[in-house]
Amino acid sequence: MRFSDFTSYDLILLAQGLGTNIALFLVTSLIGLLIGLGWALVRFYRVPVLAQIVTFLSELLKNSPVLVQLFLVFFGLPALLHIRVTPVTAATITLSANTAAFVYVIAVSAIESIEREQVEAARVFGITRWQVLRHIVTPQAAAFAVGPLVALLVNQLQVTSLISVIGVVDLTKIGHILNMRTLKPFVVWTVVGLLYYGAAKLVALLGERFENRLRAHSAWRGL
Amino acid sequence: MHFDLSILLPHLGFLARGAELTAAACALSLVGSVVMGALVAIARTSASSTLRRIAFIYVDLFRNVPFIVQLFFFYYGLPELGIYIDAFTTGVVALSIAGGAYASDTIRAGILAIDQGIIDAAEVSGLSRRKIFTRIVLPIALRTSVRPLGSVLINMILTSSILSTITLNELTGSAQIVVSQTYRPFEVYVVLLCAYAALTYLVSLAVTLLHRHLNRDMMEAVG
Numbered sequence: 001m002r003f004s005d006f007t008s009y010d011l012i013l014l015a016q017g018l019g020t021n022i023a024l025f026l027v028t029s030l031i032g033l034l035i036g037l038g039w040a041l042v043r044f045y046r047v048p049v050l051a052q053i054v055t056f057l058s059e060l061l062k063n064s065p066v067l068v069q070l071f072l073v074f075f076g077l078p079a080l081l082h083i084r085v086t087p088v089t090a091a092t093i094t095l096s097a098n099t100a101a102f103v104y105v106i107a108v109s110a111i112e113s114i115e116r117e118q119v120e121a122a123r124v125f126g127i128t129r130w131q132v133l134r135h136i137v138t139p140q141a142a143a144f145a146v147g148p149l150v151a152l153l154v155n156q157l158q159v160t161s162l163i164s165v166i167g168v169v170d171l172t173k174i175g176h177i178l179n180m181r182t183l184k185p186f187v188v189w190t191v192v193g194l195l196y197y198g199a200a201k202l203v204a205l206l207g208e209r210f211e212n213r214l215r216a217h218s219a220w221r222g223l
Numbered sequence: 224m225h226f227d228l229s230i231l232l233p234h235l236g237f238l239a240r241g242a243e244l245t246a247a248a249c250a251l252s253l254v255g256s257v258v259m260g261a262l263v264a265i266a267r268t269s270a271s272s273t274l275r276r277i278a279f280i281y282v283d284l285f286r287n288v289p290f291i292v293q294l295f296f297f298y299y300g301l302p303e304l305g306i307y308i309d310a311f312t313t314g315v316v317a318l319s320i321a322g323g324a325y326a327s328d329t330i331r332a333g334i335l336a337i338d339q340g341i342i343d344a345a346e347v348s349g350l351s352r353r354k355i356f357t358r359i360v361l362p363i364a365l366r367t368s369v370r371p372l373g374s375v376l377i378n379m380i381l382t383s384s385i386l387s388t389i390t391l392n393e394l395t396g397s398a399q400i401v402v403s404q405t406y407r408p409f410e411v412y413v414v415l416l417c418a419y420a421a422l423t424y425l426v427s428l429a430v431t432l433l434h435r436h437l438n439r440d441m442m443e444a445v446g
Binding site for chain 2: 059060063064065066067068069071072075076077079080154158159160161162164165172175176179185186189190192193194196197200201
């Protein structure tokens with residue numbers, strides 16, 4: 001019976017689990033952001049064939065469960081290609097691709113939110129497409145996209161909890177272990193839930209600060 | 224490298240039964256979450272500040288805690304309270320509560336978008352407050368929020384794959400069983416991914432049609 005009680009070491013376990021979630025969240029968000037922006041560039045330059053492939057891929061990733069994507073990468077890829085894929089690698093690949101799909105959609109709608117006249121006017125002045133992108137499209141699109149991106153990040157943080165299913169020892173997995181050992185589901189899952197909640201709130205808060213900063217130049221400061 | 228979809232043929236019936244279970248769970252949860260969402264939307268638009276606060280906490284909490292943690296909380300926690308329900312019921316309850324948090328937002332937006340003149344007219348006609356709400360406010364709010372409720376449903380279909388982690392053999396759970404029988408994870412999960420994408424695509428088409436049909440008298444306003 002001795003081992004069925006909570007110990008102070010459990011706190012370290014929980015912290016480690018949360019750390020795994022946050023680390024994977026940060027890494028996959030960064031990779032996903034870069035890939036998603038790359039896909040948006042492919043679309044912006046209207047690269048033939050590739051643009052269609054990218055759109056199809058992002059629709060497929062957006063409209064299927066992350067759990068199935070994880071299974072496909074973790075169980076499917078090794079079976080097809082006879083390679084070794086660790087749970088963390090599989091989680092990184094899947095979450096990055098999934099984030100990229102959503103970033104792509106946000107980036108495309110942000111680019112489309114800019115009136116065609118602006119781009120046309122700039123082109124009339126002889127500005128290249130790259131300069132249009134850099135000086136006219138990107139600053140406005142970034143201000144448009146930051147709100148949806150923060151909402152996406154808060155969501156992706158929660159999605160990281162699914163990696164426990166393929167055996168990554170994250171906060172949910174730790175919760176599972178503690179639940180099985182102590183048989184106190186209410187305490188364990190409440191603590192785990194609150195830790196996720198706190199992390200999500202932190203991401204939302206940081207995102208809001210960043211958004212305010214981006215918009216500071218256009219905000220009315222009074223007289 | 225070896226890719227052969229024909230090995231799935233003998234298992235299609237089994238997968239179809241899993242899909243039926245997914246459909247049943249999602250249909251019940253959709254009803255549950257719309258009811259839950261409507262109740263919470265009433266609370267969030269009510270005059271009482273206590274009700275508003277409670278409703279806000281509910282929405283905030285269930286939107287910022289990962290669904291898998293909520294699910295484990297119910298699945299392992301409810302028997303502790305002496306409530307013994309099967310995995311299917313637990314899944315539907317958890318999906319309804321989580322979906323209700325999202326549905327309440329869209330229904331609330333629908334309520335807030337109602338022209339004050341309509342409510343004034345109803346009050347002048349001598350309808351009771353209860354009648355005004357159930358016969359006038361709610362039908363209009365639900366009608367205009369069909370499209371966002373559709374995306375709640377699509378999210379629910381994708382989220383329902385997580386029910387496989389509490390031993391419910393819905394579509395994803397059945398696929399895992401097929402994998403363990405055929406040892407062909409790549410083929411199974413690729414098909415599963417496409418099946419979910421096709422399913423959600425069909426649902427979004429149906430929702431658009433329903434939205435157009437219900438709002439046919441105000442097409443220019445809602446598009």
